[in-house]
Amino acid sequence: MFCKLALRNVRRSFRDYGVYLLTLTFGVCLFYTFNSIEGQGALRYLAKVGNPIVNAIMLLIDIFSVVVAVVLACLILYANRFLLRRRKRELGTYLLLGLSQSQVSRLLFLETGLIGLISLAAGLLLGVLASLGLSALTLSMFEIDLSGMLAITFSPKAAGKTVLYFGLIFLLVMVFSGVQVSRSKLIDLIHGERKNEVLKPRPLLFAVLQLLLGVICLAAAYAILLCFGMALAVAILPLCAAMLSLGTVGTLLVFRSLSGFVMKFAQNHPRFYYSNLNMFTLRQWLSKVHTTYLAQTVVCILLLLAIGITASSIGLNNTLSTMTDQEAPFDITVQNRSADHSGPIDFPARLKKSGFEPETLLSAQLDFSARYNDPAITGIADISSVLALSDFNAICQLQGKAPIELPSGGYLMLDTWGDGLVTGSLGLSAAVVEDEVAQQLDVRRQYWSANYAGDRQRTEEQLLPILETLQSEAQLRVDSRLSIYADMMGNKILALFLGLYLGFTFLLAAAAVLALQQLSQAADNTRRYAILRRLGAEETLISRSAAQQVALAFLLPLGLALIHSAVGMKAANDVIAYAGKVDSVQSSLVTALVLLIVYGGYFLATALACGRMARNA
């Protein structure tokens, strides 16, 4: 009997609470997708080339998963509370019919279990597809063609973890609903139709003052962030606390007073106020303010986090990828750091001896030395090494840059560590001097750089072991483009994964909270729409009013969050700009797109459902 009733209720909730199931499924899908990255192409590639970042990524994903699980647990509990409130009358009827409270609790247990099973199965299925998509995305970021690494995989470990975490969450929900039912009184359940909140009409001045105070708080928070910059504003605790609390209070005040402000404003403009159903729509908005302003503040902050994190991670990503080319002008550079006492090594000869054919396998080679700086000869103080002009021009020629000329007795100071001259870096501060001057100085380090001719991967695999054997006679440091690239890709993927993971979670939470709230209100509103219809209001006006209410709820937090994040991104860009230039236009566009898809999807689904409820009222 119970099973049948539970099944029937679940089937009904498919229709009524699609958003709840959708959210559960998305949550499971998100959780699985990011926990299964170990088996995804990009990480398998990084693991294959022995990149240590793989472990770091896995560890961070593990830690962040706990955060995500907590957020999702709060979200699901919140959603469940909404559903229970909507079902008060139904639960009251069960009790009235003579079911005991423990029986009703058991019924809810069964329902939650069933819904949990369904959403777990659907979420895992979706997750397998989503992880394929994420895999394709990350693999496409590599410059090397790795499409061979793409395959549909199922990670039992990630699935197990997902089932464990969500099992715990569902257990929590079950206990929660059980407690909720056992603590409620029958009379409250039967008369569970929510009463309208008591509205105290406040004078216009009050709303204006609140709004003004809110705007001042926000302006102060923005000022702190922009004046001190993100690095300081976040690192110094009093500043950080002041900024966050001012921002939160400001947001809260704006959401609390905005509707009253608009309302009073509209009332002074009868032409607007009395046209169509504007009066009704505004009143609806105002009547829910005290239940929604907290939620809207939370949603606004979640959206801010989602936008900020996603945009920064994508921005950082682009920064990292432009850095690769600067750091690795050659396929490989070997530094002989003991060249000053053991002398330079004849790399081509040694390679040939070990069975490596430099003539066929390498397309170009370059061997030069950095020499000790003697201020007495060069006339340059504060520099630890010098390069000969002919060597420097050879590097330029190989890199396709124009050679330079020095005036007699002149020199050229290089950037801090001679970035971009060799793969890796010189590791010394250096200046370029004329050949005649350089020849008077002792050799300090030898640099041998080369470009591969054929298959880079295979060439490097042949070359590295030989260089390894040379370590015994000299202190060598090997930097290859492929290894730097793999490091970069590791960082890139780390930033992208974590950013997307958290960003999506917060976005999902924000959108789901709003959708549930709106749907629940729409159900309350059906009676009101029926009255409007009886009064002869046109269908289009009623549907429009329903859509406007949903739009107000979704767009207001989004609008404020966009303003917040525009300010935040400006500050964050200054920080990231230390590491490199951020392509903020592109990252903003991608963020907007991601936001549009998830948030817009929820908005559309909610607006459609609310419209349907209004039409069927």
Add this chain to the structure above:
Amino acid sequence: MEEILKVTDLTRVYGKGGAVTRALDGVSLTLEAGEFTGVMGPSGSGKTTLLNCVSSIDRPNSGSILIDGQELTRLRGRELARFRRERLGFIFQDCNLLDTLTAFENIALSLSIVKAPARSIDKRVRDMAERLGIQDCLNKYPYQMSGGQQQRCAAARAMVTHPALVLADEPTGALDSKSAGMLLDRLESLNREMGATILMVTHDAFTASCCHRVVFLRDGKIFLELRREDRSRKAFFQEIIRVVSGMGGEMADVL
């Protein structure tokens, strides 16, 4: 006198095949301008069905409904909504005020819906509120008002657009006798002063006794029609009671 409502041979059948219920079975009724007419009858006699058909919420199977010269059964969709909001006013048993709007706004809403000029709304609402004696609670929300005040507010909402016909479905059904008396008083004076045409469905003989005439329905047919003529309300009430007790059955329980 001008005919506001002319119902001819109205039939409404529920169900199919063997299990048919004839809720209305050839009802004909004419209301003249400024008439205050009551419809009585036991449960299941077709009162509400008649009201639903006249108010265009339900559609009859056959027959015609002419309101102010317009054939209601031929209107569809938008035209119907337009007709409903411009020519009809409704008062329901559970007054159906919007709980998020103040009394003033509830009354103003029906003016908004008929797209009345914004400038005139304030005056019209206050005017009508005064006629119904609710000018003091215009800024209150429905839950802050008594049941009687709510129902008078609903009456004001129905009347403020000056509809050709006001349809009232058990308007005193949920009220105590004092509030009911006050509401009927106001309806009567509105009928007298403004010449509003009212069709009221009721269970209650006392409520019915303030009408000009009362139509009794039974099993979907008009069973009897009483006119008040020049009699006092008390005498009319006595006669209604006599008919009701004569009808027997459920209707007699009302006493």
